[in-house]
Amino acid sequence: MNTPARFHPIGTPGTPWGAAEKAAWRAQQRVQRRHADDVVTVIDRLRGRFDVQQYGTLDYGPGEVYPLLAVRSRDWSEALPTMLVTGGVHGYETSGVHGALQFLDERAADYAGKANLLVVPCASPWGYERIHRWNADALDPNRSFRADSPAQESAALIALVAPVKDRVLMHIDLHETTDSDESEFRPALAARDGKPFEPGEIPDGFYLVDDSANPQPDFQRAVIAAVAAVTHIAPADDNGEIIGSPVVAEGVIQYPVKSLGLCTGITDARYTTITEVYPDSPKATPQQCNDAQVAAVVAAIGYALAQD
DSSP states (O other): OOOTTTSOSSSBTTBOOOHHHHHHHHHHOOOOSOHIIIIIHHHHHTTTTSEEEEEEEEEOSTTOEEEEEEEEOTTOOTTSOEEEEEEOSSTTOHHHHHHHHHHHHHTGGGGTTTOEEEEESOSOHHHHHHTOSSOTTSOOGGGOOSTTOSOHHHHHHHHHHGGGGGGEEEEEEEEEOOHHIIIIIHHHHHHHHTOOOOOOOOOSSBEEEEETTSOOHHHHHHHHHHHHTTSOBOOOOTTSEETTEEOOBTTEEEEOTTTTTOGGGSSOOSEEEEEEEOTTOTTOOHHHHHHHHHHHHHHHHHHHHHHO
């Protein structure tokens, strides 16, 4: 049951936010790190080995304009399967961004002549800089992957992938579940939508989200096995669930990704998964979180190539 102490400070309990509340929320957001320094400069260093494409510009007004960048295999071939890696759809989920960049630097060259790679390390630069789940319009990009998307980030990524969507064999979307989900972002979501906040549990460990409309249990197990060598896997809670969803295998839950507007629904790839790293665990370091993301990507590509 919601209490005033837990209610988000913006808005009136039971009443969805209007324009004034969204403006008040946006005015509170502050830049805490720089996309240009952390992401763009790293991608620039990769230009000698990969093709870099600016697939759009994120524009939220003066001082809030960002290039949307994708990194592609230089030896792209229509004869090869395409592997899609996305990170930073939720900008605050740090290891998704830096794990994608680390994969590009350390492992992407392994697939030359074997697969086409299309990697978007940071789909939400505005959210990355402000360490936030939403975009500047108080929208969750990872609930906005649908036709005529109201989220600039989601619409641009859909357009980028559209020419190759029918040739994507595997799509892995790199995420984190953080303590701030429970302390900040879920209360904000409840307030924005005029709903009561219902407390939940944050799982301690790594887990995956499969597509309930296209489950691939062996694929998920292969990714979990690879990540287990790097960091611990989240156990089910006392109800046999992780974040309110039944655990269908060790560290695996399922969502209907297309109907929810999630990023892994933007193609008809045979193999899809969403990683969820837990960076707030006392048993995991930031580097370990990045390494877990890389291990997941490598395992996902390897499994898909072996089955193709």
